[in-house]
Amino acid sequence: MRSVSVVGVGQLPVEKASELSLRQLGGKAVRRAIEDAGVDRVDALFASNMLADEMQGQKHIASLIAEEAKLFGIEALQVRAAMASGAAAIRVAFLSVASGEADVAIAVGAEKMSEGVVTPVLSKALDAKKEVPDGATMISKSAELKRMYLDRYNVPEDGLVNFPVVAHDNARSNPFALFKKAVSPTEVQNSRVIHGPLRLFECSPICDGAAAVILAPSEQARAYNPHPVQILASSVVTDRFRIDDRQDPLQLEAAQRSSHDAYRKANINREDIHLFEVHDAFSIMACLQLEAAGFAESGQGWRLAAEDEISLRGQIPITTMGGLKARGHPIGATGLYQACEIVLQLTGRAGENQVRNAEIGMMQSIGGAASTVLTHIFGV
């Protein structure tokens, strides 16, 4: 198997409602990544998007984005894993280059959530036969998990507030972030109850965005870019589909197994990781991910946040450019933003948000209620 590296990244600012169409968002992110990489050809494009079927009435987006980016005639496919679709596109672009079928592959994610009512559409990541008819939504399932977590481990009601506080703090100097302002712990804890016990500031926002990464064989990477970033591991693991069918809903088993699978593939230990881009669609998920990946014991993840160990100078920096909460979570694009941010960190281009001496970064994306989890580890 060929080793694969990232040779270029491209991001658009996340916006509440972009003036660009979905295809324009995707096409522009692709062009930015091409420019960053300085490549003169692309063999394959793997597109990620979750909501265009309903939001834009469009079910054939890979070919459309390729055309918009003026990449005529190339391979173009769409890859999905619900909210983890962005990482899924990276996964397949990785397979494409690793196998030798492509020498230059792009993974691009684009989402335009501003054109309709998204909550019921997002619920389609749950079980349409056994959960949605009973009234479940992504928000209600996350609220359940938070309640269970607070109760079982006697966590104070405001035990998770530092997750959004750190995310917002880091978003301030990220030019691509949606919310470039700090929030205080009090503001988080006083924010509107969305679905008890979940509060508004614990939930990622509805927004538009697009981002892309360009992959090439590591052997050829320096021909394009003097500072390539190697993909040390790519892992996908599924769990029992419904939370209620799992032995312990608070153990994200797919996240646990995917993390360890990735450590093994990258031949590293958890301690070697300098930053961790988590899937903080809801603060509780970030907390459970820290535990699943081994950064805290069960029931102790919230303490990492409370004790400020997740900030840029903490033991394990997360959401270093704002995370899903404050950079924004344009669903199908999110995994690509995570990857772009890690590349910026590992190449010393993260500006005020730079994690010192960052050489290994991990990202983890969650589809549905952690039914599908993808982990990627990058290194320089």
Next chain:
Amino acid sequence: MRSVSVVGVGQLPVEKASELSLRQLGGKAVRRAIEDAGVDRVDALFASNMLADEMQGQKHIASLIAEEAKLFGIEALQVRAAMASGAAAIRVAFLSVASGEADVAIAVGAEKMSEGVVTPVLSKALDAKKEVPDGATMISKSAELKRMYLDRYNVPEDGLVNFPVVAHDNARSNPFALFKKAVSPTEVQNSRVIHGPLRLFECSPICDGAAAVILAPSEQARAYNPHPVQILASSVVTDRFRIDDRQDPLQLEAAQRSSHDAYRKANINREDIHLFEVHDAFSIMACLQLEAAGFAESGQGWRLAAEDEISLRGQIPITTMGGLKARGHPIGATGLYQACEIVLQLTGRAGENQVRNAEIGMMQSIGGAASTVLTHIFGV
């Protein structure tokens, strides 16, 4: 790159309306393929489906089908390219095994079209901004192409009737086919006009179905199956998205380029191909594909049909088990049915439909109005 072979196939009968749910269809096809291959483990599952977002309210099907098939914890992703999604799943399963990331990968397609009104949903494979608002549907665009073809090449109005006649003839002895009955040229030509000049019997039906193939490295294939079938080529090519933006709408350039890319990868000539599973969603598309792949000059594809050169004992047998027209076209499953049928042909298991001495077979899948075309060549 590792050579990849098919070591097992699984098909369910195509039905007007299946009693099984979408996940059950997918899960059952997977179990059948696993049984056929005799594998004791699966590393990765790539699922194909086009319509579940709207038809079943389900956007997270790969993980769901993996669970239904009792493949807990494996990698599972969905792959799409509109109506070519089945072939897209094969493409990614191929990349997964070729790269070395998986030793046993499944591509499965499942579609349940019977649970709603599909025509407007199918139109989402066209341009939602520039075609659909003008009233375009997959049917209307195909009707346009047929009109243009008949007019430009002075083809008689009934010039294409042999495409459905041959498909139906071949479906008669395929236990998985929807329509197991012959139709006469007169019946085709007298069938109801759906969208002038397209008639009912030139259009593939709305139906439910699921099929799967299991891939493994060719080196290990005989450990599972004494008669593996090698994937000699896998190719994806895109065209200008809209027919109206192409220099000549009757030249399916993506099909042309994908065919030739596949011949090159397989290191064969067109003449070496013993059967060709085309994407006869509409007879005109089968006709244009024969031309694009080089089996006929432009404007002459219809003659191959009229002169009976596409039947089992003709120069280039197509739709050997009924094709999309008569086996059925449960969209996301179609590419998998095509692959299963070619494997049966190349391993001498096609029963009454056996193409004699078949050693090399090609399948081609079309997404949207040939905006995305996938070609796979198989050999023994």
